[in-house]
Amino acid sequence: MIVVSKKIAAALIIVLGCALPCAFAKILPVGPGERFAEITPAVAAAHAFDTLLVKKATYREHTIIINKPLWVMGEGMPVIDARNKEADIFIIMSDSVFIEGFVLSNVGVSYLNEYAAVKVRKGRNGVVRNNTIKDCYFGIYLEYARDYIISNNDIVAHTKDESSAGNAIHVWKANNIEIAYNSATGHRDGIYFEFVDDSKIHHNVSFNNLRYGLHFMFSNRDGYFFNEFTDNGAGVAVMFSKQIRMEENLFANNWGTASYGLLLKEISDGEIHKNRFIQNTIGILAEGANRLSIQRNQFTQNGTALDMKGNCLDNKVTHNNFLANTFEVVTNSKYNNNEYNSNYWSLYSGYDLDRDGFGDLPYRPVNLFAKITNEIPSASIMLHSFFVNILELSERIFPEIIPEELVDKKPRMRPYIL
Amino acid sequence: MWKLSYYILGDLIKNRIILGYLLFLSVVGWGVFFLESQPEKALLVLMQVALMAVPLIVMVFATIYYYNSREFILLILTQPIARSAVIKSFFAGLSCAFILSFLIGIGLPLVLFYPSMESFYLIISGLMLSLVFIAIALYVSIKVQDKARGMGVVLLLWVFFAFLYDGFLIFFMYQFSDYPIEEGVLVLTLFNPIDIARITIIMKTEASAMMGLSGAVFREFFGSSKGVLVSLTILVIWWVLPFVLAGKIFSKKDM
Amino acid sequence: MISLQNISKRYGKHEALQSVSLEFTRGQSIAMIGPNGSGKTTLIKSILGLVVPSEGAILVNNIDITAGCDYRKTIGYMPQINRFPEHMKVSHLFAMMKKMRPDVSDGDYDEELYRAFEIEKMEKKKLGALSGGMSQQVSAALAFLFNPSMIILDEPTAALDPVSNELLKGKINKCVDENKLVLITSHILNDLDEITTHVVYLMEGKVRFFKAMEVLRAQTSESRLNKIIVRLINEEFANVEA
Numbered sequence: 079m080i081v082v083s084k085k086i087a088a089a090l091i092i093v094l095g096c097a098l099p100c101a102f103a104k105i106l107p108v109g110p111g112e113r114f115a116e117i118t119p120a121v122a123a124a125h126a127f128d129t130l131l132v133k134k135a136t137y138r139e140h141t142i143i144i145n146k147p148l149w150v151m152g153e154g155m156p157v158i159d160a161r162n163k164e165a166d167i168f169i170i171m172s173d174s175v176f177i178e179g180f181v182l183s184n185v186g187v188s189y190l191n192e193y194a195a196v197k198v199r200k201g202r203n204g205v206v207r208n209n210t211i212k213d214c215y216f217g218i219y220l221e222y223a224r225d226y227i228i229s230n231n232d233i234v235a236h237t238k239d240e241s242s243a244g245n246a247i248h249v250w251k252a253n254n255i256e257i258a259y260n261s262a263t264g265h266r267d268g269i270y271f272e273f274v275d276d277s278k279i280h281h282n283v284s285f286n287n288l289r290y291g292l293h294f295m296f297s298n299r300d301g302y303f304f305n306e307f308t309d310n311g312a313g314v315a316v317m318f319s320k321q322i323r324m325e326e327n328l329f330a331n332n333w334g335t336a337s338y339g340l341l342l343k344e345i346s347d348g349e350i351h352k353n354r355f356i357q358n359t360i361g362i363l364a365e366g367a368n369r370l371s372i373q374r375n376q377f378t379q380n381g382t383a384l385d386m387k388g389n390c391l392d393n394k395v396t397h398n399n400f401l402a403n404t405f406e407v408v409t410n411s412k413y414n415n416n417e418y419n420s421n422y423w424s425l426y427s428g429y430d431l432d433r434d435g436f437g438d439l440p441y442r443p444v445n446l447f448a449k450i451t452n453e454i455p456s457a458s459i460m461l462h463s464f465f466v467n468i469l470e471l472s473e474r475i476f477p478e479i480i481p482e483e484l485v486d487k488k489p490r491m492r493p494y495i496l
Numbered sequence: 497m498w499k500l501s502y503y504i505l506g507d508l509i510k511n512r513i514i515l516g517y518l519l520f521l522s523v524v525g526w527g528v529f530f531l532e533s534q535p536e537k538a539l540l541v542l543m544q545v546a547l548m549a550v551p552l553i554v555m556v557f558a559t560i561y562y563y564n565s566r567e568f569i570l571l572i573l574t575q576p577i578a579r580s581a582v583i584k585s586f587f588a589g590l591s592c593a594f595i596l597s598f599l600i601g602i603g604l605p606l607v608l609f610y611p612s613m614e615s616f617y618l619i620i621s622g623l624m625l626s627l628v629f630i631a632i633a634l635y636v637s638i639k640v641q642d643k644a645r646g647m648g649v650v651l652l653l654w655v656f657f658a659f660l661y662d663g664f665l666i667f668f669m670y671q672f673s674d675y676p677i678e679e680g681v682l683v684l685t686l687f688n689p690i691d692i693a694r695i696t697i698i699m700k701t702e703a704s705a706m707m708g709l710s711g712a713v714f715r716e717f718f719g720s721s722k723g724v725l726v727s728l729t730i731l732v733i734w735w736v737l738p739f740v741l742a743g744k745i746f747s748k749k750d751m
Numbered sequence: 752m753i754s755l756q757n758i759s760k761r762y763g764k765h766e767a768l769q770s771v772s773l774e775f776t777r778g779q780s781i782a783m784i785g786p787n788g789s790g791k792t793t794l795i796k797s798i799l800g801l802v803v804p805s806e807g808a809i810l811v812n813n814i815d816i817t818a819g820c821d822y823r824k825t826i827g828y829m830p831q832i833n834r835f836p837e838h839m840k841v842s843h844l845f846a847m848m849k850k851m852r853p854d855v856s857d858g859d860y861d862e863e864l865y866r867a868f869e870i871e872k873m874e875k876k877k878l879g880a881l882s883g884g885m886s887q888q889v890s891a892a893l894a895f896l897f898n899p900s901m902i903i904l905d906e907p908t909a910a911l912d913p914v915s916n917e918l919l920k921g922k923i924n925k926c927v928d929e930n931k932l933v934l935i936t937s938h939i940l941n942d943l944d945e946i947t948t949h950v951v952y953l954m955e956g957k958v959r960f961f962k963a964m965e966v967l968r969a970q971t972s973e974s975r976l977n978k979i980i981v982r983l984i985n986e987e988f989a990n991v992e993a
Contacts, residue, residue, distance in 0.1 A: 379536060401534060402534045402536040402537050424534060424537060450666075453673065454669045454670060454673040456669050456673070456677055456678050456681050456713075457666055457669050458714070459681060459682075459685060459695060459714050460662055460665065460666060461698055462540065462543065462544070462694060462698060463662045463691070463694060464544075464547070464548055464658050464659050464662065465659050465660075465662035465663050465666065466662070466666075467544070468659075499847065499850040499851060500847070500851060503836075503839065503843060503846075503847040503850075504836070506838075506839065506843065507836035507837070507838045507839045508838075510838035511837075511838055564834065564837075565834075565836065566834075567830065567832060567833055567834040567835075568833075568834060568835055568836055570801060570830060571828075571830060571833065571835075571890075571893075572851070573799070573800070573801055574799050574800075574801070574823060574826065574828040574830075575823060575848070575851050575852065576820045576821050576822070576823040576824045576852070576854070577820060577851060578819075578820050579820075748803060750762075750796070750801065750802040750803060751796065751801040751802065
């Protein structure tokens with residue numbers, strides 16, 4: 079499952095292109111009985127653009143500093159065990175470094191430094207792929223990186239406590255990064271993005287992380303597609319970013335008192351299309367979200383499908399399916415500045431006499447009871463009681479508390495096939 | 497005693513109202529699964545039926561049946577049969593008729609189309625509520641001699657448990673919303689069998705997680721197996737107590 | 752057989768029975784008469800244990816009736832009105848009653864009235880579909896079914912047709928001949944002439960008199976019960992005025 083993308087191709091050309099003129103790029107075998115018994119001396123001995131071929135064995139090394147372009151490749155998944163030392167395993171301080179085919183394990187927890195299995199301190203045109211990273215404080219850690227590919231890594235930890243947990247994939251101040259086909263679990267955040275622009279996150283699975291499946295801040299013009307974020311402590315948070323595209327992702331089973339499928343905070347001009355939000359406490363919680371297009375998503379069995387705070391403006395919520403959610407839309411404002419149109423609401427009970435596929439009566443998806451529980455949380459125990467149902471019904475007919483103009487004028491009669 | 501219940505049940509299952517009840521439950525119970533593609537939504541509909549319609553119908557019918565059977569009870573009592581046995585047979589006969597209707601009308605479709613924890617608890621709750629409200633109806637109709645008044649009391653009780661009580665609770669929560677009242681609310685819900693049943697079911701549905709932080713107190717209680725045990729026990733008390741009181745009055749009553 | 756000792760019954764302020772003491776023995780057929788609200792039905796219900804007296808004791812065969820329900824094995828009762836479970840069939844009613852009386856074995860049923868009223872012909876009918884007369888027939892047949900040594904009949908003849916009426920009277924006389932105790936309330940005094948040996952007259956919860964028919968006839972030189980009663984009531988008025 080190697081992603082052959084443009085960037086790999088580009089990286090290959092660069093490596094080969096530089097190597098070829100030298101024409102003497104060598105393969106240095108590392109392993110018991112080989113010329114180099116350990117990796118660190120081999121790195122020191124290698125020239126730029128050489129290949130280290132690491133044989134299957136267990137290496138008790140750490141702090142392997144790679145300061146020249148190298149292809150470091152494991153054969154048969156050799157293990158590098160840091161034995162819970164507070165140290166990084168690979169530290170990359172050069173462009174054009176490939177790390178591939180290792181089992182990296184047991185980077186110790188530190189409260190001073192963010193030690194990782196693979197740490198890129200600075201560099202471009204690098205690849206980290208096909209590794210298994212087990213019980214490391216941080217998994218793959220990038221700072222000041224450009225044009226990087228992180229793919230097919232399997233990153234597993236078993237941390238129980240958030241304060242002693244690091245992130246599986248941590249990217250800080252980077253550009254044009256592609257993160258694909260990785261699996262991240264048991265860490266604090268599955269994927270952490272801060273100040274990362276023009277990057278792509280796709281086909282990853284991030285589950286059972288203590289905090290966020292994806293934690294995304296101050297990063298613009300990024301896209302994430304086809305990822306699955308499930309069973310994470312607080313779901314996914316996307317904050318303080320512009321022009322984000324989120325498509326075809328799955329956000330599921332983020333249950334908990336403060337969990338979201340997707341938390342949007344200060345996000346603008348993004349596209350949220352064709353995602354599935356299934357069984358989350360809150361499907362999408364939007365605070366200060368502006369000019370987003372929320373289309374063709376599926377919201378199924380969430381506590382609240384969409385919590386749109388009053389400071390959200392000019393968002394378009396159209397052509398979505400809202401199926402079997404306890405509350406469909408919740409807001410804390412009496413006014414509405416967003417557009418709701420042509421959605422399917424399974425709680426809608428109108429009719430369609432003109433047979434155009436849309437209900438003839440407009441629908442107010444905001445729930446009064448959700449508002450009550452916002453003010454008096456203990457009232458949540460009255461959910462589905464007859465009294466509340468009657469209140470709800472009368473409020474929908476004569477809106478008094480819920481925003482009157484938050485209306486879907488074309489509620490769809492049947493769900494879209496998405 | 498069981499012989500008498502057997503004949504009472506035999507009479508009841510031919511009763512038009514009981515047949516109507518069975519038909520109503522079946523139409524809703526089976527129909528909702530044919531019309532509704534989402535079983536979770538169907539469950540909510542059936543929950544409303546079990547929480548609202550079942551207590552109402554059960555109470556009204558049990559009351560009417562008792563009043564209409566007074567002469568028959570008189571005849572039975574002239575036989576060498578203890579009064580306690582007669583009231584027990586009545587309760588048993590009525591319970592069987594309603595339980596059977598509920599199981600066929602609501603229980604079976606739930607088991608077939610949505611086998612799950614919440615369905616299980618919905619069935620248990622529906623059955624418990626049937627017993628509770630038969631017992632309450634018997635208590636009222638034995639206590640109140642006049643049929644019209646008895647009927648009025650029963651309807652008032654239904655409105656109280658199904659509607660007013662929750663209104664008072666919400667009002668109470670509004671008044672004291674600045675205080676940590678979760679435990680108080682929790683205790684208050686135990687005084688209403690419909691609330692106990694409702695919350696027990698909801699705690700089994702996925703909706704429980706969205707109850708927020710203050711829901712945690714409820715979830716911790718009702719969601720745990722201890723809580724389920726406590727709420728079931730209280731439901732049992734809710735039917736045993738009125739029934740025992742009804743039996744007490746019945747055994748000393750002038751017929 | 753039946754001994755009422757100082758029975759009083761109060762419903763709130765209303766005194767339905769006031770210190771009623773009576774002794775009934777085998778071979779008597781007692782007509783209990785009196786105006787509406789005089790306490791006849793309360794008295795009967797007290798004996799049957801349906802009404803609990805406020806004061807006094809009732810002994811049946813020398814056993815206090817509060818001791819248990821077994822004494823009712825010896826009593827057959829035909830109520831004034833009877834509404835049976837509507838959807839039960841006649842045959843089911845009889846089957847059920849028999850089931851409830853395991854103390855009486857198969858051969859010991861007294862089915863004379865059952866046959867005389869041809870109840871097997873209505874066996875398939877639902878109890879709710881019976882006419883008033885048929886209902887009374889069923890009640891009567893049930894009262895005698897378990898061969899009781901005491902029979903209590905509350906307004907037995909009200910809805911019966913003349914033929915059935917005669918059949919019932921014949922049955923009552925037969926019981927008296929068999930040395931059983933019969934207790935009847937009725938306001939149709941004509942019906943009682945041929946079947947009573949004693950008369951209890953109740954008024955406002957008190958026993959005005961309890962006398963044998965011969966004694967009454969001798970006292971009033973009337974033969975018909977209704978005449979006797981009228982005579983006695985007139986005398987009473989005269990006494991009060993004097």
